Amino acid sequence: MDIQGIIFDKDGTLFDFGATWNGWAAGVIDHLSGGDAVRAQAMADAARFDLGAGAFHPDSPVIAGTSREAAECLASALPERDLDEIERLLDEMAARAPLAPAVPLDPFLAELGARGLRLGVMTNDSEVTAMAHLNAAGIARRFDFIAGFDSGHGAKPAPEPLLAFATFVGLAPANVVMVGDSLHDLVAGRAAGMRTVGVLTGMAGHDELAPMADVVLPDIGHLPTWLVE
Template identity: 60%
Template sequence: MQIEALLFDKDGTLFDFGKTWNVWCAGVIRHFADGDADRGQAIAKAIGFDLATQTFLPSSLAIAGTNREVAEVIAAQLPNPDVDAVDSYIAHAAARAPLAEAVELAPYLTKLRDHGLKLGVMTNDTEMGARAHLTHTGVYDLFDLVLGSDSGHGAKPDPDPLLAFARHVGIAPERVAMVGDSTHDLIAGRAAGMPTVGVLTGMAGPETLAPYATVVLENIGEIPAWLGL
């Protein structure tokens, strides 16, 4: 298998999902609950978040869903639902979320580029959020293309945004590996004709990812050895 490019999911892949997003989600729920405990419980249940442990449930919509999908389920629990306002709030809050890198990203990505690999990000987060997170960690310029669910190519599990990346870098899909922590990532990769790499820095275990993955690794740090670099 000759891999010439790597396309990464963001949350749960480049960044450890739980360490990054549990605190963020608890804050979002507090904001929209506005002191109403019952409303807070309803929002948490709709998102798939355990308020007692302050962690996402493995089945949470937020793990692989788009910001818009999360906004819709939150808005449905509010007395005056305004999906656009909720969507805007969570997008800007997400751009300021605390970040826990899965590995030290700058030297890791530099090493991959030094081996001639093209690199990209495709996330179901907004493009604004992705750009903010990657810029904050000092790695945005190491990617050839960064796409969000609002970049005009759709969202995973559809393969279209993955194919858009392959076209952008001029590499056949079968030589682009899709790397992600959720079945959405891997299903999209397989539909695009790409090898798929599952990583365990999200909420899904190996038994969930394995049926859709060419290989399942502990984290992205194991990819160079898998490629024989």
């Protein structure tokens, strides 16, 4: 394969989704509910979050959505709260989320860089939160391109943010692979004319990802071997 660049999703791909975001979401709902169990349940229902299990349902719109879309879900149960205020709170709390890397990220990314691959991140999270997470993990310097849904290129599943990466690093889309854990990621990659790799560190299973993926891997740690097959 003539792969010269890789664009990664962030949550569920670089970082294990459940281990990072389930506890965070429970804390957000508790904070915004102010201890009101009825309101907490209404927010959980809107976000498709199981309060008893402390985990997102696989069909939650929050999983692959933007932070604005997550705020809109919660705001539907908080009519007295300002939507922009909720979104700002989510960004502030997300920046402090307990990150759970899918693999030891710095050596993994260093290996890919040593192969001459250009690397990027495109997340439907905000750019500020993405930078906070990548800096906290000590890996921001490994990427040539980092974009969120608010970086001016659009959001997945549209292909434009992925094409922005290809343009930025001077590669043809056919020489780039998109790596993600959701159909939003893979649909965007296919629409951009890129190879697509699904990983199982998010909420989607193999059978859901397989129709849109060239390959589905357990996690990104298997990517270097696949690249040389």
